[in-house]
Amino acid sequence: MAANYWESTQRRHWQFTKDELVMMRQKLEEEEAGLVQMFPLPQLRHLNIYFNQQINRLGKRLGVRQQAMATAQVYVKRFYTRVEIRRTNPYLLIATAVYLACKMEECPQHIRLVTQEARSLWPADFHGIDTSKLGECEFYLISEMSSHLIIHQPYRTLNVLQGDFGLVPDEVALAWSVINDHYMTDLPLLYPPHIVALTAVMLALVLRPVNGSGQGGSGGSGSNAAASAAGLAAATAVLAQAQARAAITGGGGGGGGSSSGPVTPSLTPQGSMLPSSQGSADGSAEGKKIPDARMGKVQRFGMWLAESNIDIEAMVDCTQELISFYECHEQYNDKHTREQINRIIKARGL
Amino acid sequence: MSQARPSRAAINSYQAGAYSPDRARPFEYKSKVGVQDKYKVIGFISSGTYGRVYKAHGRQGQTGEFAIKKFKPDKEGEQITYTGISQSAVREMALCSELNHHNVIKLIEIILEDKCIFMVFEYAEHDLLQIIHHHTQQPRHPIPPSTIKSIMFQLLNGCQYLHTNWVLHRDLKPANIMVTSGGEVKIGDLGLARLFHKPLHSLYSGDKVVVTIWYRAPELLLGSRHYTPAIDMWAVGCIFAELLSLRPIFKGEEAKMDSKKTVPFQRNQMQKIVDIMGLPTKERWSLLTSMPEYSAISTLTPPLSAPHHGHHHHGHHYQPQRQTGGGGHLEKWYYNTINQHAGGSGPAPGAASLQSLGPEGYKLLAALLEYDPEKRLTAAAALQHPFFSTGDKVSANCFEGLKMEYPHRRVSQDDTGIGPSSGSGTKRSGMPDESLRPNKRVKDG
Numbered sequence: 001m002a003a004n005y006w007e008s009t010q011r012r013h014w015q016f017t018k019d020e021l022v023m024m025r026q027k028l029e030e031e032e033a034g035l036v037q038m039f040p041l042p043q044l045r046h047l048n049i050y051f052n053q054q055i056n057r058l059g060k061r062l063g064v065r066q067q068a069m070a071t072a073q074v075y076v077k078r079f080y081t082r083v084e085i086r087r088t089n090p091y092l093l094i095a096t097a098v099y100l101a102c103k104m105e106e107c108p109q110h111i112r113l114v115t116q117e118a119r120s121l122w123p124a125d126f127h128g129i130d131t132s133k134l135g136e137c138e139f140y141l142i143s144e145m146s147s148h149l150i151i152h153q154p155y156r157t158l159n160v161l162q163g164d165f166g167l168v169p170d171e172v173a174l175a176w177s178v179i180n181d182h183y184m185t186d187l188p189l190l191y192p193p194h195i196v197a198l199t200a201v202m203l204a205l206v207l208r209p210v211n212g213s214g215q216g217g218s219g220g221s222g223s224n225a226a227a228s229a230a231g232l233a234a235a236t237a238v239l240a241q242a243q244a245r246a247a248i249t250g251g252g253g254g255g256g257g258s259s260s261g262p263v264t265p266s267l268t269p270q271g272s273m274l275p276s277s278q279g280s281a282d283g284s285a286e287g288k289k290i291p292d293a294r295m296g297k298v299q300r301f302g303m304w305l306a307e308s309n310i311d312i313e314a315m316v317d318c319t320q321e322l323i324s325f326y327e328c329h330e331q332y333n334d335k336h337t338r339e340q341i342n343r344i345i346k347a348r349g350l
Numbered sequence: 351m352s353q354a355r356p357s358r359a360a361i362n363s364y365q366a367g368a369y370s371p372d373r374a375r376p377f378e379y380k381s382k383v384g385v386q387d388k389y390k391v392i393g394f395i396s397s398g399t400y401g402r403v404y405k406a407h408g409r410q411g412q413t414g415e416f417a418i419k420k421f422k423p424d425k426e427g428e429q430i431t432y433t434g435i436s437q438s439a440v441r442e443m444a445l446c447s448e449l450n451h452h453n454v455i456k457l458i459e460i461i462l463e464d465k466c467i468f469m470v471f472e473y474a475e476h477d478l479l480q481i482i483h484h485h486t487q488q489p490r491h492p493i494p495p496s497t498i499k500s501i502m503f504q505l506l507n508g509c510q511y512l513h514t515n516w517v518l519h520r521d522l523k524p525a526n527i528m529v530t531s532g533g534e535v536k537i538g539d540l541g542l543a544r545l546f547h548k549p550l551h552s553l554y555s556g557d558k559v560v561v562t563i564w565y566r567a568p569e570l571l572l573g574s575r576h577y578t579p580a581i582d583m584w585a586v587g588c589i590f591a592e593l594l595s596l597r598p599i600f601k602g603e604e605a606k607m608d609s610k611k612t613v614p615f616q617r618n619q620m621q622k623i624v625d626i627m628g629l630p631t632k633e634r635w636s637l638l639t640s641m642p643e644y645s646a647i648s649t650l651t652p653p654l655s656a657p658h659h660g661h662h663h664h665g666h667h668y669q670p671q672r673q674t675g676g677g678g679h680l681e682k683w684y685y686n687t688i689n690q691h692a693g694g695s696g697p698a699p700g701a702a703s704l705q706s707l708g709p710e711g712y713k714l715l716a717a718l719l720e721y722d723p724e725k726r727l728t729a730a731a732a733l734q735h736p737f738f739s740t741g742d743k744v745s746a747n748c749f750e751g752l753k754m755e756y757p758h759r760r761v762s763q764d765d766t767g768i769g770p771s772s773g774s775g776t777k778r779s780g781m782p783d784e785s786l787r788p789n790k791r792v793k794d795g
Contacts, residue, residue: 004515009447103437104444106544111434135432139462140379142435142443147460149444150545 005192009148014078016189021081028084035086039344042337045185045328047085050337051076052184054094054122061117062109064102066180071101071151073183075141081189082144089350090341091118091125096137104149111135125345154179157197165201165301175204178322185325191314198310199318205298206234232323238302239316245306381463388461389416389470391768393761400439400541404768405473405761415473416458420768423466430465439467442541445517446471453508455528455538468768474528474536476756478589482524484756486596492690495706498593500748501527502714503738504535505586510729512537513579519543520577522585523562524592533747544577563619564588564598568630569723571620573642580723583732587718594704594711595687599626615646624650626679627719635722653679680719684712702742710737 005011016024025044029036041047052073059069075097076090095118102109111131119126142149158179162172178200182188187196305312344350389406396403401422407415424433446457446469458470478501485493505527512519519526520542528536567584591599602619624630629652632638638647688704688711714737717727727735738744745751 007448007450099434100440103435103440108437131434132432135434136379138435139432139465142460143379143381143462147443147447149440150448 005152005194008150008152009146010150010152011192013146013148014189015192016081018186018190021186021189024081028082032084032086035084039086039340039347041085041340041344042333045325046332046337047341048077048186049184049329049332050334050341051090051094053334054091055098058095058098058114058118058121061121062098062102062114064098064109065105065107067153067155068101068105068107069098070153070155070180070183071105072097074151074188075101075145077186077189078145078148079141086344086348089125089129089345091122091345092129092133092137092350093141094118095126095129096134096141099134100138100141100149104151125342152193154182154193154197154200157194158200161197161201165297165304167201167204167297171201171204174207175200178203181325182322184329185321187318187321190321191318195311195314195318198305199315199322202235202238202298202301202315203319203322205301206238232319234298235319235323236316238298239305239312239319242302242305243312245303246312379462381461383459383461383463385418385461385463385468385470385768388412389418391418391766393763394765395759395761402765404766405759406470412458417471417473418768419469419471421467421469432465435467438541441544443467443469445540445543445545449512449515449517449540451508451511453504453535453537454511455536471538472530472536474538475531475759476529477538477759478524478527478529478593480759481529481756482592482596490596492596492704493593494752495702495704496742496745496751497748498590498704498707499738499742500533500745500750501529501535501593502586502590503733503744504746504748505537505589506729506732508535508537509579509582509586510733512543513582513729516545517543518545518577518579519582519585521562522582522589523565524589527589529748533745533749535748563602563604563616564600566616566619567723568620568623568721569641571616571623572638572644572646573615578723579728580726583718583726583729584723586729586732587715590715590718591683591687594684594707594715595690599683615643617646617650620646621650625653626683627721628653628679630721635725637722637724680716681712684715706741707737708741710735710740713737 042050055069055072055076058064059072072094076093079093079097095114099109099111099114102114111134115129115131115134119129155176158172158175161167162175167175175197179196182196182200305315388408388410390409392405392407394402395405395417399422401420404418404420405415406418421436421439423430425431443460447460449457455474456472458472461468461470481493485491509519509522517540519537519540521539522537526537526539528538530536565585565588567581570581588599600619600622602616602622605614605616605618607614629647629650630638638644688707690704714727714732714735717735718732720726749756
């Protein structure tokens with residue numbers, strides 16, 4: 001339901017395994033074999049980066065909140081699990097997703113304004129697209145998403161968790177930017193929001209924000225990549241420990257399957273009802289002894305995980321996805337990606 | 351009237367597999383499902399500002415009957431165009447897709463076709479407005495107490511589900527409470543419903559119409575801009591009262607917005623509430639003085655001294671109170687109402703009298719019609735109220751034990767066209783409720 005992730009359409013209809021995603025995409029490409037052959041596209045990860053950036057650009061122009069942009073990101077991802085990219089004008093879809101997400105997130109923008117901004121942002125690719133085209137695309141988008149418009153985002157979980165784990169602003173900002181980054185991957189289609197949020201918190205704890213960078217979510221935080229190798233090792237250690245401990249204490253965590261965990265009574269997707277383990281007393285040990293304080297936090301985080309019913313395997317996978325994304329991000333070529341998309345739009349008159 | 355429709359094959363051409371590289375506009379939207387292929391419209395049920403509702407059967411072996419809500423398409427001149435879906439339609443589509451509870455009307459599917467939105471719901475044969483109306487027919491006779499109890503329990507159960515899922519209905523009224531022929535109560539019409547865990551703007555802004563005035567909570571009348579579950583609960587209290595007395599308990603006249611578009615103080619409606627509930631006081635409602643329209647309270651007329659007429663009934667004594675909304679008038683109202691038909695020559699001698707609802711009925715009513723929204727009963731608490739645990743057992747079928755059957759929903763055969771150009775010029779006449787008054791035909795232009 002609306003506030004209950006476990007009953008939501010998101011969990012029931014829009015959480016896939018990696019294999020399922022591969023199969024769905026393969027099927028789309030096979031059905032459009034001619035198009036696929038005629039119009040090569042960069043790898044999907046790079047397309048995802050590009051779409052993500054375009055959504056953020058349009059969103060910023062419109063002064064849209066992060067939450068609405070995040071919802072638009074997921075709309076685009078869902079749509080492209082149902083429709084082959086080459087059959088669409090991605091710019092039109094992006095503008096439509098932003099327009100619809102704003103209504104859903106209670107910060108509506110006028111359709112005319114969205115169209116105008118899109119046109120001035122992408123003059124060549126948005127050529128000849130008017131409000132009625134956007135309205136038509138809205139029908140298409142809603143229809144392909146089976147009218148499942150409510151998106152559960154990790155941001156809310158993070159907001160709840162930051163108090164519980166005694167995160168300092170730097171850590172919150174870094175976790176927040178990791179969540180921003182995860183929209184450039186398939187993770188929103190693979191894992192529940194609380195798994196993503198917890199992974200982001202863990203990465204924020206083990207990847208120190210370097211020189212106070214990582215302020216706010218810039219998206220495409222390539223700076224993270226440098227820390228990735230070390231981060232992966234540290235994160236994996238935390239999770240392995242938690243898993244081992246959980247196995248001993250009979251806590252959750254070990255429990256197999258990716259997104260299909262049963263209702264975990266100890267943690268709602270919003271992260272409320274946390275076990276009371278974290279002592280707030282030493283959580284305030286900031287100032288001079290930062291490294292120790294953080295180590296304490298990491299350990300407490302690991303302890304908490306071990307005692308919870310959180311699917312730790314999912315977190316391991318989530319971590320790997322993020323780290324490998326940061327590596328892949330290094331090779332991303334914006335110009336090349338843009339040109340290949342534009343070629344399709346032009347040639348096909350989309 | 352059914353319109354000439356293009357063949358489905360042509361319409362589905364956008365679908366994967368049917369792609370042809372020469373097509374001029376590959377990004378053209380066509381529905382995969384044709385509403386008229388899947389459903390046979392039997393007739394027209396009602397209309398509102400949103401559009402029209404039709405009754406339908408499945409053509410493809412679907413069991414049951416359906417109510418199809420067709421949103422009014424946008425027009426530029428005579429041409430129907432895409433102008434963007436209204437935010438309230440988006441909300442309703444999104445919320446209804448997530449909701450799943452036996453006391454909330456069930457969405458079957460949404461079809462977006464020919465620039466129109468069709469929401470297909472399970473069909474409910476009755477609604478509370480219709481049932482109440484039936485009992486006002488001569489001879490006027492009360493709704494059986496077991497029916498009232500069951501309706502209230504199911505209604506509260508649906509509300510609790512909505513509220514625990516952060517959904518506010520915001521327009522609860524008898525016309526929006528459906529009842530199936532099996533006696534299951536289903537909260538319907540979530541056209542104004544909203545999620546309340548994300549109040550970016552105050553939940554007031556942007557919506558002009560909020561809760562039909564007779565069911566509007568006092569804090570809204572006094573200018574509160576915050577929607578809370580308590581607002582729905584006031585409406586539930588009003589509905590309870592209406593089930594008992596068969597007429598709206600606070601039947602005020604709506605003050606229209608003036609030319610400057612300022613929202614007027616609904617004096618008449620507030621006065622109706624004061625007539626029965628007494629004036630609100632800051633002793634009983636601590637935040638009263640910070641309400642935007644607080645000053646207007648002093649201009650209202652306090653109810654005439656203590657209630658004192660009417661027949662006395664066994665063992666019950668009113669606390670004669672002056673003005674200060676001690677509930678004395680409500681108590682009088684309640685006992686007058688449940689005693690009205692007692693011992694009379696009702697149509698069904700031996701039928702249970704409303705008196706069986708007893709003092710717990712009054713206590714529940716008073717707790718729902720509590721001025722202070724903070725103190726007003728929540729849906730969860732109301733379900734635990736002794737009203738439901740004393741006396742007759744609550745049945746899951748509100749018609750259980752009844753020997754009569756309520757008249758069926760009126761379905762007009764005149765309009766079975768559901769196509770894009772049909773049903774234009776829908777006008778709403780008078781109070782929104784009118785469109786569902788079973789004895790009145792709605793005029794359609």
